[in-house]
Amino acid sequence: MxxxxxxxxxxxxxxxxxxxxxxxxxxxxxxxxTPTGSGQxxxxxxxxxxxxxxxxxxxxxxxxxxxxxxxxxxxxxxxxxxxxxxxxxxxxxxxxxxxxxxxxxxxxxxxxxxxxxxSNPKSQNEFRTIVAETIVLHDLPFSFVEWSGVRKMIGYCTDEFHMVSRNTAKADVLSLYCIEKTKVKTLLEEAPGRICLTSDLWTSIATDGYMCLTAHFIDKNWVLQKKVLSFCFMPPPHDRVSLADKIKTLLCEWKIENRIFSITLDNASSNNSLVHNLKSHLNINKALLCDGEFLHIRCCAHIINLIVQDGLKEIDGIVHKVRESVKYARASQTRKQKFLECIKRVHLDSKRGLRQDVPTRWNSTYLMLDSAIYYRLAWTALELADSNYKHCPSESEWENVEKLCKFLRHFYDTTNLFSGTKYPTSNLYMPKVFITYLTLMQNLASDDPFFKAMSNQMYTKFNKYWFDFSTILAIAIILDPRYKMEFVMFVYERLYGAESKQLEEVKGKLFALFNEYVTSSTGRSTIRPSPQSYPSTSSGRQRVDDLDLVLLDFDNNINGDIVDIQRTQLDLYLEERRLERSIDLNILDFWKGNEPCYPELAAMARDVLSVPISRVASESAFSMGGRVLDQFRSSLLPNVAEALVCSRDWILGNGESAILKCEEITKDLWEMEDDSTPASTQTMHDQSSIQGY
Incomplete structure (x- = not known):
């Protein structure tokens, strides 16, 4: 050797x-x-x-x-x-x-x-896939792969792999998008039930419009799934015809046009025309249940926003004082230090922090008020120590802020509950809306003019949208074994009186919807030959076939008996004793366990419980604060932007890290820098925020 x-x-x-x-x-x-010797x-x-x-x-x-x-x-x-x-x-x-x-x-x-x-040998292709996933998951620019520090780090760790160029990274992200899209298509194909949609419009800083279409469904394992189907460029005009055509195109692309149950949209009046156009198209092939009776769902989070915003207008003076106080305290390091000294003087915890609100997001306003009221004594001390501080609320105003926080807490919790993506929300609608009604009625009867004026504005808006409860969402609460029909009767009697027509309407539509599932199930399990499948060989045989048509009455009678038998699934379910309302029930596990006993009813529950009552679920794809199309990425082609948004949603799934929370936007005062960030960095704006949502 x-x-x-x-x-x-x-x-x-x-x-x-x-x-x-x-x-x-x-x-x-x-x-x-080596000593010489034999070979051994x-x-x-x-x-x-x-x-x-x-x-x-x-x-x-x-x-x-x-x-x-x-x-x-x-x-x-x-x-x-x-x-x-x-x-x-x-x-x-x-x-x-x-x-x-x-x-x-x-x-x-x-x-x-x-x-x-x-180490175990790895391939360059695997390395490129990991790089593409890293870019998608962490919202990195494609130039990330050309950063000298990154290349130096990779070179130090191994000489086995070679960092790719930005163009190759972009191509790898597009390939990753295609791979993940195939997985989502398979997941949709395997889903046994129907699919619910949410849709909203987004605008980049370059004023380009984008449509985000999201699918919500319960898979074969009874797990609620949320998948962004498309984040596509939407050129003007954004009218009902163009929007409906775009949605129809996307449904055909994903091959789910015959499996739609509902679509949740905001409360813009133009959406009524959009849904009418979409319903007419889908009904051509009889793709909707009950002729699309339950297709349109109004975004409940949007309605709550409208209700609360109307109420806050009545107390804008107090909110303005608190907002200006927070701005004053954070305007400079000197003022921040002076406020911290006031906090120590009155023996409060400085780590609790303050929050600055986003005026178009009322929940951030609530968080600001809730954090400011804790430092009530510190604000008073600051007023005495700093003659330039002019916005300190009075004692009576602080009392009203305290009452307001307790009042808004219900709406804040309800909004968060309605916007969930990991659990069904359709069965949460009716109890929460009913409590909202009772809360407003209680404040309307109050002797406090402050709350009476605010609640009056809010009640007017409540009646506009929620005087009549959504029928399909009333059906959803019936399918919750803790409430059933008794809760609908309980609520409707207090709202509309005993034996109201609204209650009878809910009962009628409940059984009509259930019959759709029974008919569909019977059609799948029973194969009946049509008259055309038996060709005649003589006129006599033809006469027999004609006479056989008379026996269709007999066949229909048998089918009717089957329907009656199957309907007893619903009857038996309603007759069973309700579960305790206070128990922590996983409603999907309940129906998964009862599917063998109530197959058609469980199929209906699968679809009804898939209905999202808030369209803001699509915001979970933008957990980086809406930086998908910022000023540095305005040159991205629409297909690349779609690949980034969709792939991120598909890879992250419904993880906590994928959810955008207002608390992440309204950061702790003590961690904030001075107001030096240009307004242009607020990059991706939901069009509804322009309308005050």
Missing amino acids: DSSSNNDVIPSLGEEEEGNDTMEPVEANSRSN DRKRKRTSAVWSSFVIVGKNAQGKEHCKCKYCGKQYICEGTHGTGNMKRHIEFQCPKIMMHDPRQMLLKNNKSANMTV
């Missing part, structure tokens, strides 16, 4: 052939120091990398040579016929000393003590 071979890199253990790397004969040019007496050179971790300990009683691990002392027979397979497995997977240090990596030394790292 050539002497230069000692400088070669020792191959990793994963590349060795088990049992074949025993002991090789020493080459002729390296035998000068010649010493053999051990070339396997494992010998850097083992040492020869001699022969045992049977005369077989043994070696032991340098780290743990484990012994193995190491004669030529036994090979090094056992020793290699010991070092890789079994040695407790090495596994304690790093179970995935070990350092070996060759005869010249050169260090080497042993």
Whole structure:
């Protein structure tokens, strides 16, 4: 063997052939120091990398040579016929000393003590996929792959992989999008029920319009799924015809045009025309249940926003004072320090912090008021210590702020509840809306003019949208075994009186919807030949076929009996005793367990419980604060922007990290820098926020 071979890199253990790397004969040019003798007496050179971790300990009683691990002392027979397979497995997977240090990596030394790292071989393609996922998940620019620091880090870690260019990274992201899209299509195909949609419009700083279409459905394992189907460029005009055509195109692209149950939109009047257009198109192929009776769902979070915003207009003076107080305290480091001194003087916790609101988001206004009221004494102290501070609320105004926070807490919690994506929300609608009604009525009867004026404005808006409860969402609460029909009767009697027509309407539509599922199930399970499937051979046979048509009445009677039998699923369910309302019930687990007993009713529950009552779920794809199309990315092509948004949603799924929360926008005062951020950095604006949502 050539002497230069000692400088070669020792191959990793994963590349060795088990049992074949025993002991090789020493080459002729390296035998000068070897005693002469027979072939059996010649010493053999051990070339396997494992010998850097083992040492020869001699022969045992049977005369077989043994070696032991340098780290743990484990012994193995190491004669030529036994090979090094056992020793290699010991070092890789079994040695407790090495596994304690790093179970995935070990350092070996060759005869010249050169260090080497042993790892599982990875492919360059896998590396590129990881880079693409990193760009998508962490909202990184494509130039990330060309940052000198990143390239230096990768080069230091391994010379096995080569960082790609930004164009290659972009192509890899598009490939990742196609792969993930195929997975989502498979998930939709395997879903046994219908699909509910949410749709909203977004605008970039370049005023380009984008439509976000999201699918909500319960999969075969009874798990609620939320998937962004498209984030596509939407050129003007944004009228009902254009929007409806775009949605129809997307439904056909995903091959779900015949499986739609509902679509949740905001309360813009133009959406009524959009839904009418969409319903007419889908009804051509009879793709909707009950002729689309339950297709349109109004966004409940949007309605709550409208109700609360109307109420806040009545008390704008107090809110303005608190907002200006927070702005004053954070206007400079000197003022911030002075306010901190006032906090210490009145013995309050400075770590609790203040919040600055976003005026178009009332929930951030609530958080601002709630944080400011805690420092009530500190504000008073600041007014005495700083003559330039002019916006401190009076004692009576602070009392009203305290009452207001308690009042708004219900609306804040309800909005958060309605906007969930990990759990069904349709069955949450009726109890919360009913409590909202009672809260407003209680304040209308109050002697406090402050609350009476505010509640009056809010009640007017409440009646506009919620005087009549949504029928499909009333059906949803019936399918909750803690409420059932009794709760609908309880609420309607208090709202509309006993034996109201609204209650009868809900009952009628409940059974009509259930019959749709019974008919569909019967059609799938029973195959009845049509008259055309039996060709006639004579006029007499033709007359028999004609007479057979009369027997359709008999067939229909049998079908009617089947429907009656199947309807008892609903009857039996309604007759069963309600569960305790206070129990923590996973309603999807309930219907999953009862599916064998109530197959058609469970199928209906699957679809009804999929209905999202808030369209803002699509915002979960923009958890980085709406930076998908900021001023630095306005040059992105629409297909690239869609790939980034959709892939991020598909990879993250419904994880907590994917949810945008207002608390992340209205950060703690003590962690904020001065107001030096230009307004243009607020990059992605939901069009509804322009309308005050």
